[in-house]
Amino acid sequence: MDSQQKQQIQIGFLTVRKHASLGFVGGLLVLNGLARPVEFHCTLPVMPTKAQQLLYGATLDEFVAGEQIGRALLAKAKARPQIVLTDTLAALSVRHLVDSPIAAIDSSWSKNEATLTYPQPSHEAWHRLSVEGYKLLTMHEFASDSKQLESFLGSLSIDIVEPFGRIEGALMEAHPATKAA
Amino acid sequence: MLQPDLPKIEFGASWYEESVSIDFPSSLYAESILTEFSVDACFQPLPNWQSWPESKVLTVALGQPLPKTIGFSFPESPHWVKKVEPQPKSNQPDALAKSPRIAESDEQKDAPKQTPKLTRLRPPGDLVSLEDRLYYVLQPPLETIVQSAELTFPFQPFPYQMEGIAFLFPRAAAVLADEMGLGKTMQAITTIRMLLLSNELSDVLLICPKPLVTNWVREFRQWAPEIPVAVIEGDAHRRQFIWSNPQAPVKIANYELMMRDREQIDNGNLDFDLVVLDEAQRIKNRNSTTSEIVRSIPRKRSWALTGTPIENSTEDLVSIFEFLSPGYLNDDMHLKSLGKATRDYVLRRTKDKVLTDMPPKLFRAADLDLTPEQRLSYKAAEEEGVVQLNDLGESVTIQHVFELVLRLKQICNFDPLTGASAKYERLEADLEEIAASGQKAIVFSQWVETLDILGERLAKYNPLQYSGRIPSSKRDGVIDQFKNDPKTKIILMSYGAGAVGLNLQFCHYVFLFDRWWNPAVEDQAINRAHRLGVKQAVTVTRMMSTETIEERIHNVLEEKRELFQSLFAEAGVPRSMGLSQKEIFGLFGLSIPAVKRAA
Known part of the structure; x- marks a missing residue:
């Protein structure tokens, strides 16, 4: 694949993080095949209501990360990513609402950030696959995504973990209160 | 009807005596929750509930409007594509082939592959707009740019040199004050190269002491072979042509020339994207004519390279800042406030800190x-x-x-x-x-x-x-x-x-x-x-x-x-x-x- 073709490719990188006092924040970075940024969107902090906390129970993180934040971010993107990668398992549920194949990377950029944690999924039933040395997880109901992801990522040679570091930096720029003291 | 943004819902007796209808518009998880709801031991149906009088319905709407977002697109995102292929290897100076760093790289070929260090661009402190700051935060690490743009180097830059490039890249005003021998020249050239390739710059003026002009030309040939460089020299007519030559994105002048070509600089036709001063301590006397002329060159970015930003007193540094950002510092500033004010603008590394394995x-x-x-x-x-x-x-x-x-x-x-x-x-x-x-x-x-x-x-x-x-x-x-x-x-x-x-x-x-x-x-x-x-x-x-x-x-x-x-x-x-x-x-x-x- 040459540079011109790579510039036409669009990959979405979605992350959702939880902050102890601010709530959930999410970011979507769309890159081209040369790893250059095309578009970036982030949410304002989302604090679930008490009713949501009580009634969604263990599935609250998935509701907020996937249906609320993931959906809002993907809806805002002018660029239509051919695939979406996330470092947040709980955000995979957004797959029910979009057509693009979505996979979670079983490794994240930085899990040591004290103030931002990952929303947690309520179950562990994933379809697992390995592409270009990366361990990926997709939703069971969308196991057919695997082939598309394999063929798409196999033709690129970009680091698919590194962009989450950029999103984390961008979230901290956009929400300075999330920076560790 | 209860609204979801009400502060709280009390699970008290009075509430429970009334039936609850829950509205989950378009919610995937509503279904699963309802399922769990009916089987949960805590919510077993009360006895004879069918015979109760018709209950009032209380609706709890859980589906909120989608969260608000802010977003930016980068239609002019840098492409970093080289326009001209580098010269064939045979044209490189012999010294390159014998470079100890190349030898070192060869030795390392068989070493186990390690995750390379990633050097990220960080926005300078004086950049206020979120969009501008995110522009830099969201760029790929330098190593990725170098790899995907297929930029070649005579030898692999040291990590601290990549940090230096990441420091210069986003800055409109910067002092690279590394100790002599750490490669300020290479760091400046590589940053200029990347900025030119990404179309962030198109016209750069570099001013250095006259004896160093040939050295800069040589270094540009090594580190940015595809970038045309013009040396401002020769008689007045020729110099006038070179000053205004758009074909050469990088022009090299010497301090001694400034006085003679003052007219060219003052005539208002020049406007550089970047002016770099090498051995910037040459303008430490801010009242000298050379210093005045250099400061008057129209430009968008100003960088100073010097191993000795302070030769005699802190006034030397204040003079350099008169070129970078006039009025930002003054001679009366206390050392501590001077240090604080310049922290985001000055990058200084010493060999003992960054080259711990360098021979003593x-x-x-x-x-x-x-x-x-x-x-x-x-x-x-x-x-x-x-x-x-x-x-x-x-x-x-x-x-x-x-x-x-x-x-x-x-x-x-x-x-x-x-x-x-x-x-x-x-x-x-x-x-x-x-x-x-x-x-x-x-x-x-x-x-x-x-x-x-x-x-x-x-x-x-x-x-x-x-x-x-x-x-x-x-x-x-x-x-x-x-x-x-x-x-x-x-x-x-x-x-x-x-x-x-x-x-x-x-x-x-x-x-x-x-x-x-x-x-x-x-x-x-x-x-x-x-x-x-x-x-x-x-x-x-x-x-x-x-x-x-x-x-x-x-x-x-x-x-x-x-x-x-x-x-x-x-x-x-x-x-x-x-x-x-x-x-x-x-x-x-x-x-x-x-x-x-x-x-």
């Missing part, structure tokens, strides 16, 4: 007694000189003192009557050993006359001279010969011509035949040999005649070095080390005349 500099103090002939001449000259200074009384000037210092220092080198020299004897003995082991040496002096005498006496080592007397056009040839001619064992250099911008890391012995006024200049001289790529320890021999003016100057400078090191340790700025007027008078026990003090 080994200093040898050659404290020598004068020969009897020298001592005789010295004593007579000093006594006579001091008497003359005293006779001058209030009319004595610093020039009078300087003249005496210089006369005495020259005697410390060679006796004017007999030519005897304790330093020469020592140098000759050392050189014999160095030459026998196949090594080469650099000898520095502040006088061309001293270099001439050394050249004659050391003829068997085929010495070369590199001083202000050698025309600029021939200087590269001298360096090449010294590097490649196995018969040439030494190069004799003046501090003025040889202290900056030369790469002589193949040479492991440096002799300071006499001492410069300012140890910062000596350090620069030493760092011609002790710099990136050096394979073994560099031995520096500082020659000093004991019980002479040289020893007195040395003691004063050492005291100052210690004082400034302790002062600047926290602020991270280099030491200041020149001799003040008072100290120069003090060398002969004189005090500054009252009239001079008032002035």
Whole structure:
């Protein structure tokens, strides 16, 4: 694949993080095949209501990360990513609402950030696959995504973990209160 | 109906007596929750509920509007695509092929693959708009850019050099103040290259001391072979053409030229995207014409490169900032506030911090007694000189003192009557050993006359001279010969011509035949040999005649070095080390005349 073709490719990188006092924040970075940024969107902090906390129970993180934040971010993107990668398992549920194949990377950029944690999924039933040395997880109901992801990522040679570091930096720029003291 | 944004829902008895209808518009999880709801032991249906009177319905709407978002697109996101392929490898200088870093890379080929360090661009502190800040935060790490843009380097840059590039890249005003030998030139060129390839720059002016112009051209050829570079030189007509030549995105001018081409600069037709000052301490006197002209060049970005942002006092740094950001600093600022104000603009690294595996500099103090002939001449000259200074009384000037210092220092080198020299004897003995082991040496002096005498006496080592007397056009040839001619064992250099911008890391012995006024200049001289790529320890021999003016100057400078090191340790700025007027008078026990003090 040459540079011109790579510039036409669009990959979405979605992350959702939880902050102890601010709530959930999410970011979507769309890159081209040369790893250059095309578009970036982030949410304002989302604090679930008490009713949501009580009634969604263990599935609250998935509701907020996937249906609320993931959906809002993907809806805002002018660029239509051919695939979406996330470092947040709980955000995979957004797959029910979009057509693009979505996979979670079983490794994240930085899990040591004290103030931002990952929303947690309520179950562990994933379809697992390995592409270009990366361990990926997709939703069971969308196991057919695997082939598309394999063929798409196999033709690129970009680091698919590194962009989450950029999103984390961008979230901290956009929400300075999330920076560790 | 209960609204989801109500502060709280009480699960009290009164609430539970009423039925609840829950509205989950378009919610995937509503279904699963409802399922769980019905089987949950806590919510077992109450007995005979079917016979209850019709209940009121309370709706809890859980589906909220989607969260608000903010977003930016990057339609002009840099592409970093080279327009011209680099020159074939065969055109690269031989030295490149023999670069120790390349050899190192070859050795590392078989090493297990490690996750490379990623160097991220960080927005400068003075960038306020979120969009502008995110633009830099969201760019790929430099290593990714380099790889995907297929940028080639003569050798793999060190991680601290990548940090330097990431520092310069987003900044409109910056001082790269790395210690000499850490590769400021390479860092500046690579950043310029990346900014040009990403179309963030199109017109760059680099100003350096005249002797370094050819060095910059050579370095551009190595580090950015696809970037056309034009040197502003020749007669007025030719220079006028080059100043306005749009074909060359990088133009190199020298400080000496500024005065002559002032008209070109003032006519309003120039507007550079970036002006880089190499050896920026050249504008430390902010009232000098050169400094004024440089400051007047229209530009969007301003970078200063210097290993010694402070040579004599913090005013030097304030002057450099007058070029970067006029009025941002002033001379009255306290050291601490100066450090705080400049922290985001100045990047300074020292070799001991970033090159922990670099071979060391080994200093040898050659404290020598004068020969009897020298001592005789010295004593007579000093006594006579001091008497003359005293006779001058209030009319004595610093020039009078300087003249005496210089006369005495020259005697410390060679006796004017007999030519005897304790330093020469020592140098000759050392050189014999160095030459026998196949090594080469650099000898520095502040006088061309001293270099001439050394050249004659050391003829068997085929010495070369590199001083202000050698025309600029021939200087590269001298360096090449010294590097490649196995018969040439030494190069004799003046501090003025040889202290900056030369790469002589193949040479492991440096002799300071006499001492410069300012140890910062000596350090620069030493760092011609002790710099990136050096394979073994560099031995520096500082020659000093004991019980002479040289020893007195040395003691004063050492005291100052210690004082400034302790002062600047926290602020991270280099030491200041020149001799003040008072100290120069003090060398002969004189005090500054009252009239001079008032002035």
